[in-house]
Amino acid sequence: MKFLNPWGLLGGLLLPIIVLxxxxxxxxxxxxxxxxxFWDEVIRELEGTKRKxxxxxxxxxxxxxLGILLVLACAEPAIFSSLKGEEVTFALDCSLAMKxxxxxxxxxxxxxxxxxKFMESLAEDTRINIVLLKNESELYGEKLSKNKVRQAxxxxxxxNEVLNVEFASQVLQTLPGEVIIVSNKDLQLGDKVIxxxxxxxxxxxxxxxxxxxxxxxxxxxxxxxxxxxEAVISLADHQEKRDIQSFKVQGGAETDITLQxxxxxxxxxxxxxxxxxxxxDNTFILPLGEGYQQKILLVGDNFFLHSALACNPKFQVETxxxxxxxxxxxxxxxINKKIxxxxxxxxxxxxxxxxxxxxxxxxxxxVYPLQMTEGSWAKHVKLKExxxxxxILLKKEEGDQVIVEVEGKPxxxxxxxxxxxxxxxxxxxxxxxxxxxxxxPILLDNILEDFFMxxxxxxxxxxxxxxxxxxxxxxxxxxxxxxSLEELPVTLDxxxxxxxxxxxxxxxxxxxxxxxxxxxxxxxSKQSEAVKQDTGPVIFDLQNIxxxxxxxxxxxxxxxxxxxx
Amino acid sequence: xxxxxxxxEGLKIVPKKMLKKGGRGSxxxxxxxxxxxFYGHRRYVAGDDIRKIDWLAYTRTEELxxxxxxEEKELHVNVVLDNSASMDYGDPNKWEMxxxxxxxxxxxxxxxxxxxxxxxxxxxxxxxQQYMRGKENFFNLLQLMENAPCRGTTVFTKLxxxxxxxxGITFVISDLLEKNWSEILDYLNVYGQEIVIIHSLAPSELTxxxxxELKLIDKETGKIRKIHFNSTVRASYMKKxxxxxxxxxxxxxSREAQYVLAxxxxxxxxxxxxxVEVFK
Numbered sequence: 047m048k049f050l051n052p053w054g055l056l057g058g059l060l061l062p063i064i065v066l067x068x069x070x071x072x073x074x075x076x077x078x079x080x081x082x083x084f085w086d087e088v089i090r091e092l093e094g095t096k097r098k099x100x101x102x103x104x105x106x107x108x109x110x111x112l113g114i115l116l117v118l119a120c121a122e123p124a125i126f127s128s129l130k131g132e133e134v135t136f137a138l139d140c141s142l143a144m145k146x147x148x149x150x151x152x153x154x155x156x157x158x159x160x161x162x163k164f165m166e167s168l169a170e171d172t173r174i175n176i177v178l179l180k181n182e183s184e185l186y187g188e189k190l191s192k193n194k195v196r197q198a199x200x201x202x203x204x205x206n207e208v209l210n211v212e213f214a215s216q217v218l219q220t221l222p223g224e225v226i227i228v229s230n231k232d233l234q235l236g237d238k239v240i241x242x243x244x245x246x247x248x249x250x251x252x253x254x255x256x257x258x259x260x261x262x263x264x265x266x267x268x269x270x271x272x273x274x275x276e277a278v279i280s281l282a283d284h285q286e287k288r289d290i291q292s293f294k295v296q297g298g299a300e301t302d303i304t305l306q307x308x309x310x311x312x313x314x315x316x317x318x319x320x321x322x323x324x325x326x327d328n329t330f331i332l333p334l335g336e337g338y339q340q341k342i343l344l345v346g347d348n349f350f351l352h353s354a355l356a357c358n359p360k361f362q363v364e365t366x367x368x369x370x371x372x373x374x375x376x377x378x379x380x381i382n383k384k385i386x387x388x389x390x391x392x393x394x395x396x397x398x399x400x401x402x403x404x405x406x407x408x409x410x411x412x413v414y415p416l417q418m419t420e421g422s423w424a425k426h427v428k429l430k431e432x433x434x435x436x437x438i439l440l441k442k443e444e445g446d447q448v449i450v451e452v453e454g455k456p457x458x459x460x461x462x463x464x465x466x467x468x469x470x471x472x473x474x475x476x477x478x479x480x481x482x483x484x485x486x487p488i489l490l491d492n493i494l495e496d497f498f499m500x501x502x503x504x505x506x507x508x509x510x511x512x513x514x515x516x517x518x519x520x521x522x523x524x525x526x527x528x529x530s531l532e533e534l535p536v537t538l539d540x541x542x543x544x545x546x547x548x549x550x551x552x553x554x555x556x557x558x559x560x561x562x563x564x565x566x567x568x569x570x571s572k573q574s575e576a577v578k579q580d581t582g583p584v585i586f587d588l589q590n591i592x593x594x595x596x597x598x599x600x601x602x603x604x605x606x607x608x609x610x611x
Numbered sequence: 612x613x614x615x616x617x618x619x620e621g622l623k624i625v626p627k628k629m630l631k632k633g634g635r636g637s638x639x640x641x642x643x644x645x646x647x648x649f650y651g652h653r654r655y656v657a658g659d660d661i662r663k664i665d666w667l668a669y670t671r672t673e674e675l676x677x678x679x680x681x682e683e684k685e686l687h688v689n690v691v692l693d694n695s696a697s698m699d700y701g702d703p704n705k706w707e708m709x710x711x712x713x714x715x716x717x718x719x720x721x722x723x724x725x726x727x728x729x730x731x732x733x734x735x736x737x738x739x740q741q742y743m744r745g746k747e748n749f750f751n752l753l754q755l756m757e758n759a760p761c762r763g764t765t766v767f768t769k770l771x772x773x774x775x776x777x778x779g780i781t782f783v784i785s786d787l788l789e790k791n792w793s794e795i796l797d798y799l800n801v802y803g804q805e806i807v808i809i810h811s812l813a814p815s816e817l818t819x820x821x822x823x824e825l826k827l828i829d830k831e832t833g834k835i836r837k838i839h840f841n842s843t844v845r846a847s848y849m850k851k852x853x854x855x856x857x858x859x860x861x862x863x864x865s866r867e868a869q870y871v872l873a874x875x876x877x878x879x880x881x882x883x884x885x886x887v888e889v890f891k
Contacts, residue, residue, distance in 0.1 A: 074837070075822035080697035080705075080813075081788045082829040082836055084851045089838060091847055 047125050047588065054120030061113045068106045108603045115596045123588040133189070133223030134168060135175040136161050137236055138202065141209035142507065143564040144230055146323035148243050153230040154204040156242040160228055161199060164240065165192050175221055179229065181207035181508055183214040185221070206326060206507035206539050208561045211235070231565065247271045249295065249318050250327030251279075252562045256307070256314065256334055258359040263305045263332065265316055269295040270564075278319040281305040283312060290319075313338065313543065326507075326541055327560035333543070336362075338555050342494070345369055346382035350475045351399065354487040355380065361494070375553065378497055393465040395497040397490075401472045407439040407455070414452045416473075416480060423449050423492035427485045434478040440470060449493070460496075469493055505558045509538045511546070520547045524558075612714070612753070618880040619715050623723060624887050626686055626780055631803050633777035636685025636725070644682030652676040686725040687742075687777035689804070690716050691770065693785030693811075695733040696831045699761035701813020703875040706761050709784045709811045711879045712886070714749075714756060716782050719887065721746050728774060729756075732785075733763035736772050764831045767792040775802035782886065784809040784873075787859055788831075796866040806868035807886050810859055814876045817852055819845060 049055065079085065138161065144154040151159075165174070173189040176198055187198050215235055218225050225236030230243040253266040269275050274297050280290040289305040307314055314332040322328065339362035344352055347365050355363045366373060369385050379396040390396060416432040418424045429450070439455040442448065450458035450473065458471040475481050480489075511521060512535045519531040524542025531546070538544055538558045546554040629641045643650060655664055655675035663677040692713040698706040713729070720727040721743060729739040729752060739755055740748065767789050773781070781804045785792070799806050819840075827836045838844065856872060863870035873882040 071823045073822075074824045074826050076826045076828060077821055078700070078828045078830050080700045080786060080816065080830050082827060082832075082834055083788070084848055084855070085827055085836055085838060087851055088844055088847045089836065092843060 047123050050122035050124055052121055054122065055117060057117040057120050058114070061110065061117070064109050064113050065106070068102075068109075072102070105603065105606050108599055108606060112596055112599045112603065115592045115599070119589050119592040119596065123592070125588065132169070133173045133175065133221075135177055135218070135221045135223060135225045135236070136164075136195075137177040137179050137183075137214070137218055137225060137227045137229075139179045139209060139227070139229035139231065139233070140202065140205050140207075141180050141564065142204075142206050142326055142561065143209070143246070143324065144204050145206075145326060146230060146243060146246055146248060147325075148245070148323060152204070153243040157228040157230075157240070158199045158202075160240045160242055162196065164226065165195060168192070173223075175223075176202075177214075177217055177221070178202065179209055179214045179227075179233075180205050181210050181213070183210065183217045185217060206541070208506070208508075208563065209233075209565045211565055243323075245271055246323055247273075247275070248323040248327070249275055249277050249320060250324065250560060250564075251316055251318060251330040252300065252327075252560070254316055254330045254332055254559075256332050258334075261307050263307050263314060263316065264302060265305060265330070266300055266302050267295055267318070268300045269297055272297040275320070277301075279303065279305070280317050280319055281307055282315050282317070283307055312336075327564075329541060330559050331543055331557045333555055333557045337552075338557075340377045340494075341375075342378045342380060343373055343376040344380045344382065345373065345385070346400070348382045348399070348475065350481040350486070351380055351382060351490075354481075354490045357487055358491055360491075378494055387463075387466065387468065390466065395467045397469045397471065397493060399471050399473070399475075401438075401440065401470050405440055405470055406472060407441045409436055409438050410452065410455075411436055416457070416478070417451050417453075418489075419448050419451060421447065421449065422496050423489065425488075425492055427489045427492065429480070429483075429485055432478065432480045432483055432485060434473065434480070436474075436477060438472040438474070440472050450489075467497060505538055505544075505556050506561050507539060507541060507558060509558065510535045511538060511544075511556070517548055517553075519553065521545070522547055612711070615711060615715065615879055616718055619719060619883055622719055622884060622887050624686070624688060624716070624719050624725070624780060626778075626805055628778075628803070628805055630684035630686065630778040632684075633687055633726075633779070634685045636683055638684055638686050640682035640684035643679050646680050646683045648681040650679040650681050653679060684778065686720075687728070687779030688716065688720040688725055689728050689730065689773060689779065689781040690720075691730045691732055691736075691773070691781060691783045691785075693733070693765050693783075694731045694759060694761050695765040695786075695788075696762050697765070697786055697788050698811065700830060701815050701875055703813070705786060705811045705813050705875055708873060708875040708879060708882075709809070710756055710759070712809060712811075712873065712883055713782070713784050714753060715879065715883050716886070717743075717752055718746075718749050719883075721749050726777065726779070730773065731759065732765060732767070732769055733761075734766055734769075735763075736769040741774065765789045765792075767795045770795045771798055773799075775799070775804065778803050780805040780807060782807045782809060784811060786811050793862045793866070796862065796868050800866055800868075806863075806866070807871065808859070808863050808868055809871045809873050809882065809886055810856070811873045811875065812852075812856075814874055817849070817874065819848060 138157055144152065144157065146153045174192065174195050175185065175189065176187040176195065178184050178186045186202065187194065190198065211233065218235055224238065227233050227236040227239045228242065230241065230246060233239065248270040250268050250270065251265060252268045255264045263281055265279065267277055267279065275295055276292060277295050278290065278292045280288055282288050289307065291303060291305060293301065293303055295301045312335045314334060316330040318328040340360060342355055342361045342363050344355065344363055344365045346367065352363065352365065355361055368383065369389060374391065379394060381396055381398045382400055384400050413433050413435045414437055416429045416434055418427055418429050434452065437452050437457055440457065440459055442456050442459060447460040448456040449460055449469065457473050458469060460469050473480065480486050511531060513519065513531050513533060521529045521531050521536050522545040524540050524544065529536050538556065541558050541560055544556040544558060545552050546556065626638055629639045631641050652665060652668060653676065655677050659677050665676045665678050668676040690713050692709055698709060717727055717729055724744060727743045728741045731737045731739060740752055765785060765788065781799055787810050796806055821840045823840055825838045825840050827838055860870045871882060871885045
């Protein structure tokens with residue numbers, strides 16, 4: 047015999063309470079009365095105290111038996127037969143794409159039905175594992191019986207996450223026996239693939255951007271099906287000004303289109319008006335203008351840095367002379383003061399233009415041309431005719447990425463340590479003509495953009511928001527749902543605009559847009575509650591028997607208690 | 612106490628019977644006197660005061676008649692308060708309630724300028740104050756009763772020592788736990804006293820809620836009984852108490868005494884109003 051819910055046995059700790067209550071009831075209490083005359087008459091009328099003592103002990107025994115049986119029933123006792131058959135693993139795709147609707151059902155529902163159908167062909171003693179394929183795939187149940195799998199399937203729900211194939215492959219490699227992939231994608235991960243969904247007739251917005259100077263929105267649409275599709279895409283801003291366009295997207299192709307918006311646009315919403323299989327990737331939000339700008343703090347004022355940052359409409363720049371407690375809560379920091387890295391928050395993204403002495407290598411005498419290295423920050427930056435006089439070179443460590451160099455030696459480098467992402471720059475802006483070139487604000491923009499792209503400042507379905515120390519915040523979701531962000535981190539599940547509020551004040555806006563791809567190899571996701579290893583099919587459920595005995599004992603207890611009354 | 616006295620300000624103690632004995636007062640007596648209440652005519656006999664001759668009757672009948680008026684007597688109120696150990700019981704306490712009622716009755720008596728005697732009874736009858744008149748004496752009584760203790764058992768036969776030379780009302784406030792208390796009603800009846808019995812009981816005496824295993828201690832005698840208390844015992848006890856109350860009421864009714872049940876969770880003013888019968 048084994049217990050399906052061993053925690054229920056903890057209820058046994060309450061049994062001494064029954065004994066204590068009995069002892070307390072048996073405890074003789076002294077009571078002063080005005081006269082014993084009435085009591086003497088009552089005693090004469092009612093006699094038989096010996097019988098009562100026997101009944102009391104019997105009552106205690108019955109109540110203890112009741113307690114023990116209830117505790118055992120809570121622990122769900124059952125007799126099992128051991129599973130000795132072959133081992134099969136079902137890898138169920140729970141990623142966003144599985145929410146695609148085809149007829150009345152989603153692909154996810156079809157996948158569950160396919161698993162149930164497949165199980166019918168398996169022997170009764172087959173041990174079944176369930177793996178949930180998503181961003182961070184997990185082993186949901188291990189060595190389960192068929193019944194347990196059916197119960198588990200009812201509890202599993204689809205996520206808004208992107209499928210991380212590499213992570214899924216690592217999880218599946220650890221499992222023995224046949225691996226059956228159940229997905230609407232062609233995933234070459236297991237021994238067998240059950241493909242659900244006849245087609246994936248879906249159009250999705252994979253990216254969008256806004257040109258601040260022309261007021262044009264550039265949008266990239268992907269057609270996931272093999273057939274060309276006519277797409278109707280609309281653009282609406284906060285003043286309900288709209289642009290709508292219709293165009294054809296070839297099967298399996300991506301198409302860029304431009305839509306016209308006003309220059310004072312606030313929150314732009316792009317929407318595919320066609321009804322398709324997946325609704326979740328039909329909306330894309332572009333947060334623009336005041337209130338949605340990225341907040342940058344410049345610590346230690348510098349004319350060149352301030353001018354280059356302030357000319358970029360994406361940023362809202364604030365300046366402080368020194369680092370203090372008021373400096374928390376910004377998206378990115380540009381630090382032009384000598385501040386130790388240890389003073390900065392553990393997850394800071396910062397550009398430090400005042401490099402600590404231990405990072406400096408040596409000073410080169412003379413005038414040298416500046417050179418860009420390959421990387422995302424080199425986009426549209428040529429650095430032709432950019433020179434520096436007497437540059438201070440930096441020491442490069444393993445893992446550092448050089449951004450700007452002089453004769454192969456770093457002047458500006460990117461370093462990630464724990465969760466801190468810092469760009470160190472020894473570029474003396476007063477000794478270089480770089481600040482006079484159009485390359486300078488572009489270079490700054492590229493560096494800051496890189497921070498946003500790579501360092502959790504860009505939110506997607508499944509991104510996690512952590513509580514801010516010393517602040518009582520509330521997260522308001524796209525549908526107005528409120529979640530307290532005091533102690534536990536919160537996952538952004540839905541696509542749309544989230545607001546982080548302190549009281550009635552909006553501290554931060556967070557936009558969650560559909561993922562650029564439905565299959566990826568990175569990012570984190572939340573974990574679901576997993577089913578423990580099963581011992582085999584239940585051949586005898588003792589819980590019901592115990593509950594029947596409890597009922598019989600309750601009747602007996604009532605009869606004995608009645609005699610005592 | 613002050614609030615309570617204000618509440619009972621409107622109550623009045625009025626005797627129902629005509630008063631036989633006692634000094635001159637303002638209540639109807641059984642004899643003839645000088646009050647303004649006309650009683651009747653009788654033939655003039657030698658020795659009658661000629662000022663009482665009704666000359667108008669003489670002109671009509673040519674016979675001499677004298678007018679007669681009723682006599683006015685003073686009301687004497689006895690307040691007998693049981694201070695045996697059994698009275699110090701219950702929540703609200705029986706003794707507290709009984710003392711409040713006794714003081715209330717005393718206040719009413721003194722306020723209407725009648726004569727008051729205040730006694731406590733347990734093993735002995737103790738006269739606290741006798742033949743008091745006037746409200747000014749009330750404060751003195753209040754002080755005397757402030758720390759009066761409850762002790763001993765109730766011996767009602769001691770009430771035979773009560774001064775019965777004056778007619779009036781005797782209020783007895785007790786829990787009536789002595790068996791032969793009815794004898795004292797007979798004794799007081801003989802002396803023409805109006806009797807009001809205020810039976811003081813605590814709610815826990817009427818409906819006891821006790822633990823299961825009990826060691827009961829008699830407050831007066833100190834005797835001990837062990838008892839297993841359950842719903843059957845409780846029901847039997849409550850039946851006994853109900854019978855006890857009914858029996859006491861019957862004893863009072865049969866002797867023309869007024870019975871007032873004073874459960875300590877009732878308002879003292881309500882009990883007092885019943886005792887002086889303003890509701891009738």
